[in-house]
Amino acid sequence: MSxxxxxxxxxxxxxxxxxxxxYHDSEWGVPERDAQRLxxxxxxxxxxxxxxxxxxxxxxxxxxxxYRGFDPQFMANQTDNDLLDLLxxxxxxxxRLKVKGARQNAQAWLRLSEQTDPGEWMWQFVGGEPLxxxxxxxxxxxxxxxxxxxxxxxxxxxGFTFVGPTICYAFMxxxxxVMDHTTDCFRYPALCGA
Numbered sequence: 402m403s404x405x406x407x408x409x410x411x412x413x414x415x416x417x418x419x420x421x422x423x424y425h426d427s428e429w430g431v432p433e434r435d436a437q438r439l440x441x442x443x444x445x446x447x448x449x450x451x452x453x454x455x456x457x458x459x460x461x462x463x464x465x466x467x468y469r470g471f472d473p474q475f476m477a478n479q480t481d482n483d484l485l486d487l488l489x490x491x492x493x494x495x496x497r498l499k500v501k502g503a504r505q506n507a508q509a510w511l512r513l514s515e516q517t518d519p520g521e522w523m524w525q526f527v528g529g530e531p532l533x534x535x536x537x538x539x540x541x542x543x544x545x546x547x548x549x550x551x552x553x554x555x556x557x558x559x560g561f562t563f564v565g566p567t568i569c570y571a572f573m574x575x576x577x578x579v580m581d582h583t584t585d586c587f588r589y590p591a592l593c594g595a
Contacts, residue, residue, distance in 0.1 A: 409426075409587040410585050410586060410587050411425055411426070411586055411587065411588075412425060412539065412581075412582055412583050412586045412588075413538075413539040413583070414539055416455065418455055420455065420458050420459060421454075421455050421458065424458055425588070426588065428575070429574065429575055429582075430574060430575075430577050430579075430580050430581065430582050430588065430592050431577045431592065432531050432576070432577035432578070433575075433576040433577055434520050434524065435520060436514075436518065436519045436520035437470075437471065438576075439519065439520050439523055439576060440471055440473055440507075440510055440519070441465075441471040442572060442575050442576055443506070443523075443561075443564070443572055444464075444468075444471060444503055444506060445457050445461065445464070446568050446569075446571050446572045446575065447499065447502060447503075447506065447562070447563030447564065447568055448460075448464070448493075448494050448499055448503075448563075449568070449571070450499070450563055450565075450568060452494065454571075456494075457494075460492060460493055460494065463490070463492030463493055464492075464493055466492075467487060467490060467492070467493060468503070473507040473510045473511050473514075474507075474511065475507075476503060476504055476506075476507035477504060477507040477508040477510075477511050479504050484500050484501060484504065487500050488500055498562075498563075499563065502562040502563045505560065505561070505562050506561050506562060506563070506564075508560070509556075509559050509560035509561045510561075512559070512560065513559055523552070523576075523578070524578060526548045526549075526551055526552040526555075526573075526578070527548055527573065527578045527579065531577050531578060531579065531580050531592075532548070532573075532578065532579045532580065533580045533592075533593050533594065534579065534580060534581050535584055535593070536581060536583050536584065537583060537584050537585065538583060539583060541583075542581050542583070543570065544567050544570060545566040545567050545569070545570045546566075546570055546573075546579075548570075548573065548578075548579075549566045549567070549569040549570035549573060550566045550569075552564075552566075552569040552572075552573070553565055553566040553568070553569045556569070577592070580592045580593055
């Protein structure tokens with residue numbers, strides 16, 4: 402990089418890892434309404450529980466392979482032996498509860514899909530439009546909100562697991578239901594409608 406090139410200002414949580422930067426710059430906080438992509442992101446956020454997000458990002462391609470593009474029908478029909486095979490796969494998080502939970506969440510997603518459009522259902526918790534925040538510092542960004550609490554409660558009632566309010570808020574941030582790029586971030590103007 403030449404000395405004349407300007408490095409864009411990113412949110413403080415974003416490291417210098419190129420994978421992380423690409424995710425921050427092109428995905429995080431961008432409104433996502435496609436049900437299939439929402440399903441994938443919900444599961445990935447559940448896999449993150451107790452881990453760093455970069456760990457999940459680096460394993461995302463392998464997750465897409467083993468879950469056939471996060472096909473809920475395929476995942477819901479996995480046998481116990483299939484789950485045991487997944488626990489041997491070093492390309493994913495080999496946590497028994499998370500692997501079993503992914504199948505459970507796929508089954509819950511299919512049940513939800515029989516009743517409603519799951520994408521629209523997810524967006525109801527923010528009134529159908531992104532909630533735009535104007536935080537100046539990462540220290541102001543909450544880890545959960547009333548909306549995330551409501552989503553978590555509804556998801557649990559629908560049979561989902563690994564959907565606590567902190568996970569739900571991270572999911573809302575990732576999918577643009579909530580726009581939490583800080584005001585000093587170069588992505589803020591485009592995503593806050595300025």
